[in-house]
Amino acid sequence: MITERKVDLTGLKCPMPIVKLTKLMKELDPGEALTATADDAAFCLDVESWCNSTGHELVRLEDVDKQLLAVIRKKDSPAE
């Protein structure tokens, strides 16, 4: 089951949006999704790179009039 959580990163500048995302991601269970809104122009490319680096899945990334919306799904924990 996928539940959705939300975070507003509006106003934060690089590197704080991804720093905050990193902290929040730790609280999520694998497979859980997080919806983040932001207005930092760098966030658009950065959230993609951050997902590539960390292995979390970028489900959706929208740019509506410089308001960014990203949906990120936490990766499965490494095989135990």
Add this chain to the structure above:
Amino acid sequence: MTSTIEAFSPETVAALEQRIEGLEKRIERTADSNALNMVVFSGELDKLLAAFVIATGAAACGMRVSMFFSFWGAASLKKEGPQTGGKSIVERMFGWMLPGGLSRRKLSKLDMLGVGRQMMVREMAKKNVATLPELVEAAKELDVEIKICEMSMSLMGIRPEEIIDYPNMSYCGVASFVEQSSSSNTTLFI
């Protein structure tokens, strides 16, 4: 096969075991090469901001991050407040010339005796850019490691009690930096 092993003397077996143990430890240390290692040589606000933005960003992206503070970088990690006692005259002079405090760092350009610095700080606040103390806090939470050059410390007479409180911090020399660097895929000099 058994006879071959028995052919080794206990001393040889012990020596081999020790070697294996050493190699295992080494592999453990170097297994994750997705690491960023930094020399922070400069102590100015702009360069420290760059260093900590990169460090926290890399840590957020899952890299192991270690920062090695040397010279002016080491001096920039001093807390505000009076110097500790028991220093030589020259060491005290270094202390006066290099006041501590993360929020009192100068700019490397356009500082203009503090005027440019104040403008920069005001703009940062207006545009919600993280301050140096905030970035250091973020680095703490992301488990960024700080190493401080012991030689710089003793050269400028800086005492460990004068350095900011930071959990993952140690005092070391160039060999620690080199070892860190050899197990990191990225090393920067700032």
